[in-house]
Amino acid sequence: MKKALFALLIVALVAVPAFAQFKVGLVTDVGGIDDRSFNQGTWEGILRFAQENKLPKANYKYLQSSAEADYVPNLSTFADEALNLIIAPGFLFEKAMGDVAVNYPTRKFLIIDAVVSKPNVVSAVFAEHEGSFLVGVAAALKAKADGKNVLGFIGGMKFPLIEKFQAGFEQGVKAVDGSLRVLVDYAGDFAAPDKGQALAQKQFNAGAYIIFHAAGGTGNGMIKEAKERSQKGDVRWAIGVDKDQYADGVYGTKSAVLTSMMKRVDVAAYEVSKMTLQGKFPGGQVMVFSLANDGVGIPATNPNLSADIVAKVKEFATRIKSGALKVSEVPAK
Amino acid sequence: MTKRREKVVLPLVAVFLGFLLGSIIVLATGRSPLAMFAAMIKGFSGIDIINDVPINTRHIGEFIIQAMPIILTGLAFAFASRTGLFSIGAEGQLMVGALAATTVALLVQAPKAIHLPLVILSSAAAGALWGAIPGFLKARFNVHEVTVSIMMNYIALHLNNFVILNIFGSVDRVKTAFFPESALLKSPFLQSLTRGSRLNWGFIPVVVALVIFSFVINKTTFGYSLRAVGYNKEAARYAGMKVNRNIVLSMMIAGAFAGLAGSVITVGTFNFGRALPSAEGYGFDGIAVALVGGNQASGILFAGMLFGMLKAAQPLMQSQGIPREIAGIIQASIVLFVAMQYGIKLLLEKFKKKESVSAEVDRV
Numbered sequence: 164m165k166k167a168l169f170a171l172l173i174v175a176l177v178a179v180p181a182f183a184q185f186k187v188g189l190v191t192d193v194g195g196i197d198d199r200s201f202n203q204g205t206w207e208g209i210l211r212f213a214q215e216n217k218l219p220k221a222n223y224k225y226l227q228s229s230a231e232a233d234y235v236p237n238l239s240t241f242a243d244e245a246l247n248l249i250i251a252p253g254f255l256f257e258k259a260m261g262d263v264a265v266n267y268p269t270r271k272f273l274i275i276d277a278v279v280s281k282p283n284v285v286s287a288v289f290a291e292h293e294g295s296f297l298v299g300v301a302a303a304l305k306a307k308a309d310g311k312n313v314l315g316f317i318g319g320m321k322f323p324l325i326e327k328f329q330a331g332f333e334q335g336v337k338a339v340d341g342s343l344r345v346l347v348d349y350a351g352d353f354a355a356p357d358k359g360q361a362l363a364q365k366q367f368n369a370g371a372y373i374i375f376h377a378a379g380g381t382g383n384g385m386i387k388e389a390k391e392r393s394q395k396g397d398v399r400w401a402i403g404v405d406k407d408q409y410a411d412g413v414y415g416t417k418s419a420v421l422t423s424m425m426k427r428v429d430v431a432a433y434e435v436s437k438m439t440l441q442g443k444f445p446g447g448q449v450m451v452f453s454l455a456n457d458g459v460g461i462p463a464t465n466p467n468l469s470a471d472i473v474a475k476v477k478e479f480a481t482r483i484k485s486g487a488l489k490v491s492e493v494p495a496k
Numbered sequence: 497m498t499k500r501r502e503k504v505v506l507p508l509v510a511v512f513l514g515f516l517l518g519s520i521i522v523l524a525t526g527r528s529p530l531a532m533f534a535a536m537i538k539g540f541s542g543i544d545i546i547n548d549v550p551i552n553t554r555h556i557g558e559f560i561i562q563a564m565p566i567i568l569t570g571l572a573f574a575f576a577s578r579t580g581l582f583s584i585g586a587e588g589q590l591m592v593g594a595l596a597a598t599t600v601a602l603l604v605q606a607p608k609a610i611h612l613p614l615v616i617l618s619s620a621a622a623g624a625l626w627g628a629i630p631g632f633l634k635a636r637f638n639v640h641e642v643t644v645s646i647m648m649n650y651i652a653l654h655l656n657n658f659v660i661l662n663i664f665g666s667v668d669r670v671k672t673a674f675f676p677e678s679a680l681l682k683s684p685f686l687q688s689l690t691r692g693s694r695l696n697w698g699f700i701p702v703v704v705a706l707v708i709f710s711f712v713i714n715k716t717t718f719g720y721s722l723r724a725v726g727y728n729k730e731a732a733r734y735a736g737m738k739v740n741r742n743i744v745l746s747m748m749i750a751g752a753f754a755g756l757a758g759s760v761i762t763v764g765t766f767n768f769g770r771a772l773p774s775a776e777g778y779g780f781d782g783i784a785v786a787l788v789g790g791n792q793a794s795g796i797l798f799a800g801m802l803f804g805m806l807k808a809a810q811p812l813m814q815s816q817g818i819p820r821e822i823a824g825i826i827q828a829s830i831v832l833f834v835a836m837q838y839g840i841k842l843l844l845e846k847f848k849k850k851e852s853v854s855a856e857v858d859r860v
Contacts, residue, residue, distance in 0.1 A: 193773075226814045230776040232765050233811070235694060236558045240811035243552060255670070258768070266692040320771075321661075322669040351657070352773060 185218060185440050187248045188241040189225040189432075190234065192255055194354075196225055200379040200405050201428045205252040205275060208432030216440065234259035242267040248439045250432055252276065254324060260284060271444050273435045275428055276324065282447045287431035289452045291324070292331030293483050294424045294459030295375070296490045297476050298402050299335020301422050301461065302373040303343055304472045305400065315346040315371035317362050317385055319353040319378035323493075328377035328404070328424070330494040338479070346371055347494075350381045359384030367392060367399055373421060375402035386412050389419040400467070407462040422465045427458050455484045506837040507788055507795070509844070511802065514830030518822055531816045539809030540801070555808065557686070557693025561765055563804025564702050565590070568757035569782025570800050571709050572623075572750040574791040576641075578713055579746035580726035585630060585645030586754040587779025588652030589623035591772070593758025595656045596622035598672060598769030601679035601762075602664060611678040616701055616759050623755015624748040626652060631747025635740035641747070653775060660771040672769035681764040698764035701756055710793035712749070722746050754779065784831045803827055 189196070189209055196206040206225060213223040226237040234256055241249045242263060249270060251260055254277035264272050264281040271283055278286040302314050316332050318325040333345050346366045350358040359381035366374055367388065374389065376382030382404060389401040394414050401412055403423030412420030431452055438444060452458020460480070465473060482488040519529035534546045542555035569586040576583035597619040604611060630644035664672040681696040689695070713719040724732040725742045733739045757778060762769060785803055789795030806823040814820045833840065 221817075224815060224817070226811050227820060229807070229810065229820070231770060232561070232761065232776075236561075236808070237811045239554060239558075239692075240815055243554070244815065258671075258766075320670070322665075354773065 184222075185216070186222045186244075186246040187212070187218075187250065187436050187439075188223070188244075188246045190237045190241065190249065190251045190256070191225060191227050192234075192253050193228055193230065194379075195227045198380065199383070199411075200353075201252045201275065201426070204405060204426070204428040205250060205432045208429030209250065209436065211429065212433045212436040212440075231255065235263060238263040238272075239266065242270045245270070247271065248273060248436055248444075250275070250435075252428055252432075271439055271446065273432070275431055278449050280447070284447070285435055285445050286449045287428075287435065287452060288449060289426050289428075289431075290454065290459055290490075291327040291377075291424070291426060292334075292490045292492050293454045294426065294461070295328045295331030295377075296335035296338070296483065297454075297461055297480055298375055298422055298424045299332040299337075300339055300479050301335075301465075301468055301472055301476050302332075302375060302400075302402060303336040303339035304475055305421060305468070306343065306372045307340060308469070308472075309372065311370075311372035312342065313344045313346065313370040313372060315363075315366035315374035316348070317359060317366070317374060317376040317378050317382060318347070318349045319381055320351055321349040325349075325377050326494055327492050328375070330492055331490050332375050333494060334490055335479070350378055352381055353379035355381050356384030356387065360388045363388035371399070373400040373402060375404070375424070377404050377424075379405075383411065386420060390414050393417070393419045409462070409466070418467065421467045422461050425460055425462060427452060430458060454480055502841065503790055503792075503795075505844075506840060507790060507799075507834055509840055510788070510833035510837065511830050513833045513840075514826050517829045518826035521825060522818060522822055525819070527816075527818050532813060532818050532822065535812035535816055535818070536805060536809040539812055540805040552691065553689065554691040554693040557690030557695030559801075559804055559808040560699060561694050561696075562807040563801045564698050564760050564764075565757040565778045566781040566785050566803055567702055567796060567800030568705055568753050568760065569778050570785030570789060570796040571705055571782075571793070572627075572754035572757075572779075573783045574786040574789065574796055575709060575713070575753060576627075576746055576750040577786060577791050578726050579722045579742060580729065581631075581634070581641050581743065581746060581750075583627070583630065583645045583747060583750055584642055584779070584783070585627060585648050585751070586757075586782045587775050587777075588645070588649035589626045589751040589754035590758045590761075590778055591649075591652040591656045591775075592626045593619035593623040593755030594762040594769065595652075595659060595758070596755070597679075597759035597762045598660070598664065598675075601675040602672060602769070604679075605676070606678060608678040611676075612681070612763075615679050615763055616756065619755045619759035619762075620752040621755070623751040623753070623758065625751070626755070627747040627749075627751020628744060631744040634747070635743040649775060649779070653772060657771045660769055664769055665771070670771045675763060675767050679763055680767055681760070682767065694765055696764040698760040701760060705753055705756060706793045706797055709753070709796075713793075718745075754782070757782075781827075784827060787831055788834050802830075 189206055191202040194202045196202050209223055228234055228237055250273045252275040256274055257277040260274045261279045264284045273285045275287045316329050336343050336345055348362045352358055363385035374385055376385050386401040389399045390412050392399045400421040401419050403420050405426045407423045409418050409420045412418040522529045522532050538544050540559040542552040572586040597615045600615045600618045630641045633639040633644050634641045661669055681698045683696050686695040721737045722742050725739050729739055785796055785799045789799035806827055810820045810823050
């Protein structure tokens, strides 16, 4: 009996695949894994990876930071624990990630939205301007179909990463009709729905028909304003960002969210985890997630867009993918 | 209990009760309090009491990094408090201190022996200036210092962000260019001692601040008159003390301590200036540190280290599946129990009395 048990144990030990030992960790900024934005997206990618590979619960975890000063100790804690892959989303991690990667040259890291040129760091960046171009096209076509000529953009903070969204959106709109106007405002904050709503009121009052936001939690205030106006019969539209935000705009049987600019941080986290597990960690490389590899784009289903508009958007997407159409990353002055 | 012993025993009882409550909550969520205490011990000493691994000195360095700024903001709150002022402004004073440190670090070119002291002094001066405003308004117009110092926090936040985003912003605009070596508290020697932690010379200004605090409050006529104003403003005025001047000076010195924390963070923990989405809580932690430390330099040192330990243990706790909020709950309940110290005192006395009564009964 004892021998049989022992044999069973040996079989079990051998049968447990190597990847059961694989450990992956996420260090978030102050937002946490329920921020409806990139922390959440990254965590979802890790969850998908963990489920597919049946990782035990202790093998995938996250550390939430309380302040910027926590980034380095949090990354170092995971490095001390010898996790196989340590992921941090957001360009605010750039300096901390660089320092920790030097301190722990044998550990593997993934940073999202920034480039850290170290042999043990993979950098994942997104072509936000390409995806934003497509929602710009969709917005312009929708506005023209309904006889409107003003659109809006609300950004979180005015720095180059967010300006890529603005630039792409504006170019998409102009590609459809150069006479359409785009109002642009920056809230100065990524977590202030009240500011988002106030800016949306301002733009809607100035005649904006559709507003695209790249403002994280601040943008939720804009979606709320679009929803409230539409409910009262004054139809206005919102365009979501990062994830498919259709559900956030639901009122009655409709939604005020026209479409969303999806930025698949979950794909980045998932893909790099998978590659690391397979022993193909692309250290030192910059991985670009663009339209070409479905890293950005509009959701698969868009109940609020007509088939015509979707077809037209797809046409532009093909032209960008083939390189026939170049989208600039910086807004025109 | 003598008054002296009381001052030591009561906070210790509060700390004990705080940890007890934290353990109960950890137990209630189905996790092991042992893992929590193991994380805390490792958080400040690097010693792992569960696994047999060598000491990780990195934790010692990071623990000191966490404790330094809140000791300074604790001193800031305590100094104003000894003069009877309730200043909530340490957060903002810290931010303008950080902004001044950033400015001097980036714009001045000088050898380290001049540059670094200049950076540190400028942060203290900026904090003092920021403290002087609520102090002056209190002394001259009797505007309550709580209101003004809170509002000054917001002004500091937005001033800092405006300057960083529009003047110093580098490539991504939310942080400045990296400071030159001559402006930094960083030390490769200390880093190599602590396995690459961010430990730096910042503890020297912290120790100096502790000594100055203790000396000014306890050993100088000026400190005596500050305390007199704190005990009874009108009596101090009657005794011929310059009450208004003392209020302004007290707020300025408090502001200087908090401003100092700004440079310890900016040129010690980091090496660049930062735009902040919101306040980072160093000021409010300082209030807790000062309350638990009984507004005494030695008490603040220990309370700052205690709360620094709780902060340093957070990643280790989270990694064990213990929510990081537990550390916050422990910190808050310690403050709560300190605030309830008269109740604890009564309980302790009752307990003692019962003991002596029963002892007497035994004798009979």
